[in-house]
Amino acid sequence: MLTEKPPQHAAAPGTVVPERATLEVRGLAAGYGGPLVLRSVSLQILERQVTAIIGPSGCGKSTLIRCLNRMHEVLPGATLEGEILLDGRDVMGLDPVLLRRQVGMVFQRPNPFPSMSIFDNVAAGLVLNGVRDRALVAEKVEGSLRAAALWDEVKDKLKAPGVGLSGGQQQRLCIARALAVEPRALLLDEPCSALDPIATGRIEELLLEIKKTLTLCIVTHNMQQAARVSERTAFMLMGELVEVGPTDTIFTKPSDKKTEDYITGRFG
Amino acid sequence: MTPGYRRRKLINAACFGLTACCAAVGMGALLFILGYIAWQGAGAVRWSFLVNLPKPVGEPGGGIANAIVGSAKVVGLATLLGGPIGVLGGVYLAEFGQNRTGALVRYAADLLNGVPSIVIGVFAYTLIVVPAKRFSALSGSVALALIMIPVVLRNTEEFVRLVPHTVREAALALGIPQWKVILRVVLPTAAPGVLTGVLLAMSRIAGETAPLIFTAFGNRFWDNGLLHPIATLPHTIFTCAISPYKEWHQQAWAAALVLMFFVLGVNVSARLFLRPASGGER
Numbered sequence A: 001m002l003t004e005k006p007p008q009h010a011a012a013p014g015t016v017v018p019e020r021a022t023l024e025v026r027g028l029a030a031g032y033g034g035p036l037v038l039r040s041v042s043l044q045i046l047e048r049q050v051t052a053i054i055g056p057s058g059c060g061k062s063t064l065i066r067c068l069n070r071m072h073e074v075l076p077g078a079t080l081e082g083e084i085l086l087d088g089r090d091v092m093g094l095d096p097v098l099l100r101r102q103v104g105m106v107f108q109r110p111n112p113f114p115s116m117s118i119f120d121n122v123a124a125g126l127v128l129n130g131v132r133d134r135a136l137v138a139e140k141v142e143g144s145l146r147a148a149a150l151w152d153e154v155k156d157k158l159k160a161p162g163v164g165l166s167g168g169q170q171q172r173l174c175i176a177r178a179l180a181v182e183p184r185a186l187l188l189d190e191p192c193s194a195l196d197p198i199a200t201g202r203i204e205e206l207l208l209e210i211k212k213t214l215t216l217c218i219v220t221h222n223m224q225q226a227a228r229v230s231e232r233t234a235f236m237l238m239g240e241l242v243e244v245g246p247t248d249t250i251f252t253k254p255s256d257k258k259t260e261d262y263i264t265g266r267f268g
Numbered sequence B: 001m002t003p004g005y006r007r008r009k010l011i012n013a014a015c016f017g018l019t020a021c022c023a024a025v026g027m028g029a030l031l032f033i034l035g036y037i038a039w040q041g042a043g044a045v046r047w048s049f050l051v052n053l054p055k056p057v058g059e060p061g062g063g064i065a066n067a068i069v070g071s072a073k074v075v076g077l078a079t080l081l082g083g084p085i086g087v088l089g090g091v092y093l094a095e096f097g098q099n100r101t102g103a104l105v106r107y108a109a110d111l112l113n114g115v116p117s118i119v120i121g122v123f124a125y126t127l128i129v130v131p132a133k134r135f136s137a138l139s140g141s142v143a144l145a146l147i148m149i150p151v152v153l154r155n156t157e158e159f160v161r162l163v164p165h166t167v168r169e170a171a172l173a174l175g176i177p178q179w180k181v182i183l184r185v186v187l188p189t190a191a192p193g194v195l196t197g198v199l200l201a202m203s204r205i206a207g208e209t210a211p212l213i214f215t216a217f218g219n220r221f222w223d224n225g226l227l228h229p230i231a232t233l234p235h236t237i238f239t240c241a242i243s244p245y246k247e248w249h250q251q252a253w254a255a256a257l258v259l260m261f262f263v264l265g266v267n268v269s270a271r272l273f274l275r276p277a278s279g280g281e282r
């Protein structure tokens, strides 16, 4: 098994399970060597829920989620201070390679591996991490493609190059690729911004499906999307987290004036 | 129509004519060389020429079989030695070479590329032939590998660098260790360009003569393994061409034709290699 499963909290029937945070950020400050891009951001991303992050472009949404799986530090000059916890453990104490297997990521532009077939794209995370059992790999590839609602469209051309698919299919392929290593959480950075409404709809549907087993955090500039898919929404502005709460509340009666201005379209 | 307009049109036509002429000279030189070699050599290229050993002067039916096989061996071994070094060095430059060390390696590679091939031959002679006290296929291969390395290195660097950053990012985000990201994801993405570079470098060293004079040395018989002198096509052309015998001159032309075909074949297949990649990218 690739990933270490967290302890299961078996709840007695009838009791209310307290909401656990899969990921938690405390007092995060981050930048790229110049002025800070994120300042004192604190946020919980709750287990098996979809947390949406909204805010005008340039406010630091991508930077924030890239901190969560330590992809931020890959960029030259990147700085980071504060605490990031995965299931209560500080991720700075984890091997980034192992952390990223538990906290997957889907990017703004679909980015299948150009040299690989559809099958190999999905299998890459397993095969390149040393899984030799081909039957197991094939099984996981099929499972991931089904979860990403792509199986029926590609099952007859698994050997075809991944970059030959349409944009929406490529993005679902990237989701399948991320799911194949069985992460605890999946971070999605504006996954639909390059897609048409139909492709976007299919991705939103599959997100609602996979959140049953997975913690999701989606960055989006599309407020309807946040309203459609998320339980909780966080609003960011100029590197700070203004407000976070249940999506309904954020969109109907936000407590901060700036949030209200943004969602009513007065700026941003 | 103003005089200024007429003048401009004339200058345009003159510029076009001049550049077209120069292009035609370049193209014409290639066709002339090909045609002349074919005309001079075709008469002597027959089956027996390809499968027989050289014969003494005056005896008909001599061939260059040993040189064909010898060239394949020396170039093949040179590729085995120089190819991986060039490719991995190029990967280093592309992935980790944005610093002083990288600049130094790049500069050294360019210098090595500019070293006259005869000097490389003398170097391999001193390094291997002198201590071993004999000419050998191996020393020839080392000399050719030294010529190949900088070419493959810089070409590989270029193609690895062309791989989009998003590919690396996607792989790192899957929790794949960096060295595997580079060798198993980035390098395969660049593979068509990298392999094309290796093939072109092979066709270049296949025609090198000077580095083989003091190393592979040449041999009128079948070679005796990698640690003995060996015949090669360019060296056979050289010895036949400077000999005083008419029929050997004829053989030099024929051997040149065989070598040309080999080099052209490799070049054409290299281009074919590159094509599906540029078509498949989006």
Ligand SMILES: Nc1ncnc2c1ncn2[C@@H]1O[C@H](COP(=O)(O)OP(=O)(O)O)[C@@H](O)[C@H]1O
Pocket (backbone or CB within 6 Å): A032, A037, A055, A056, A057, A058, A059, A060, A061, A062, A063, A064, A075
């Ligand atoms: N690689 C980088 N180097 C330097 N500055 C960056 C880099 N990426 C983003 N930034 C800056 O950080 C700020 C936040 O960017 P980002 O997190 O991408 O915002 P968002 O995703 O909300 O649009 C912007 O001002 C942007 O210019």
Ligand SMILES: [Mg+2]
Pocket (backbone or CB within 6 Å): A061, A062, A063, A189, A190
């Ligand atoms: Mg962004």
